Amino acid sequence: MHVSSSDGAPKGIVKASFNQVSKRFGTGPESVLALEPISLDIAENAFVCLVGPSGCGKSTLLNILAGFETATSGQVMMDGLPVSGPDARRGVVFQQGALFTWMSVQDNVAFGPLATGKSPTEAASIAAHYLEMVGLTSFARRYPYELSGGMQQRVGIARALANDPQILLMDEPFAALDAQTRELLQEEIKHIWQDTRKTVLWITHSIEEALFLATDIVVMTARPGRIKARLTPQFALSRDPAVVTGTEFVRMKSDIFGMLREEALTAQRQEVMR
Template sequence: MTTKIEISGVGKTFPVRGGGAFTALRDTTLDIAEGEFLVVVGPSGCGKSTLLDLLGGLTRPTTGRILLDGAEITGPALDRGVVFQQYALLPWRSALRNVEFGLEAKGLGRRERAETARHYLDLVGLSGFEDRYPHELSGGMKQRVAIARSLAYDPGVLLMDEPFAALDAQTRDSLQDELLRIWERTGKTVVFITHGIDEAVYLGGRVAVLTSRPGRVKEVVDIDLGPRHETEDLRSSPEFAEHRHRVWSLLRDEVRAARRLDVPRPRREAVGLG
């Protein structure tokens, strides 16, 4: 398969207030195929969100490089869409106008923006909610708007940082199925960060397990479960349990190692860790 993203020997170090440095990632290497749904898991503080920030061009590697379609990522661009855990919707804009936001940067006219935004709101199941403002939407609906906004300007890569973590279990399961349907229909390359092993196994075609801090790729697990959302009892199947056990076995020692670390962790909002 064609390689979409090449992460080669990437390390990321942040300066710490008062002197010294904090290494979030070290010698991280991973290839991601075009059209792949890759999930990244790891213990808290291992650099998962830092990796996503690097893929989004929100920060630059200290060492190594990241290539997208053969070109080095040097900053944010419309070829990558990002969905965060906290929605990041503009409260003064309706759902339609929030989805139109990225289309404005592409220079589309008003009519084309509105038609495109309506198409993607329909894709995420929000047809009829175009005029609702964020405060009028549930958490699941807000996340659907955020996904529609990221898809609307047609990026080749969708980066998702624990987008369902704040939702209740029923809504989370529903949106997982919705996301898989969208991925199958659009063919986007998806990189999805999560703490949840069940979520990782259910969504991912492959699951990349990171080590404890400083993070690097410990192992990539191939997941072969067939069509996820077409099998109601998939999560209770022996195959699912086998994959789940494999991922947990890889994570177990890393979680223990992370708990033993006695280096104070800088605040994520200050340095972009996660």
């Protein structure tokens, strides 16, 4: 395990990078400094999990890379080019589906490929491929309202993958799901990542989820968000669901728990003082 208090240059090709990126919302005395200058490299094929107390700027960081927000200072790059707005090369999945309610599951997933000029036949075959990957082939003709929350998130993941993005940006994608569904989907997403090795930036509140999935865990401080620690757990390539009971897993879980608790207490004090 490697832990560093700062950025720690990852091995391999850098897929995306934050270079001294800060974010302030608003101006004047009422403004909020959400992120202190942060530098972070995301290596190609990595599965990077961001964890940190509520309000520490995780979504802000992800949204800046997505191109939904602009940084107040610093630079965000993907594949060596500055990020200047949303782009199909970055696939985003939110906490709740954001599916097109009036379209079938199949059409939701085929939407992106069609929009980028694929023929209807091609788009349908791409959709079929990704729906199979997330185990929803038999639900292709259904509508989102006919699906459970877990199934809707699977459609969201299939829809993001169907655009063949260079990086997947996922903001607490499983947060609204019950514990059992969540565990099953964690296994599923792990297998998808193992098979595709898509670069992923993933936000979660669950330490266990981060340890189970990530090649890199970035622990953030309370607002204004900074990087408190970067860890490189070794469980992402395992196919054994029981890794979560291993000694090293449990030890790292307790380390991260300690770090997050400290930051959550700081965040709480900030709330009280406001």
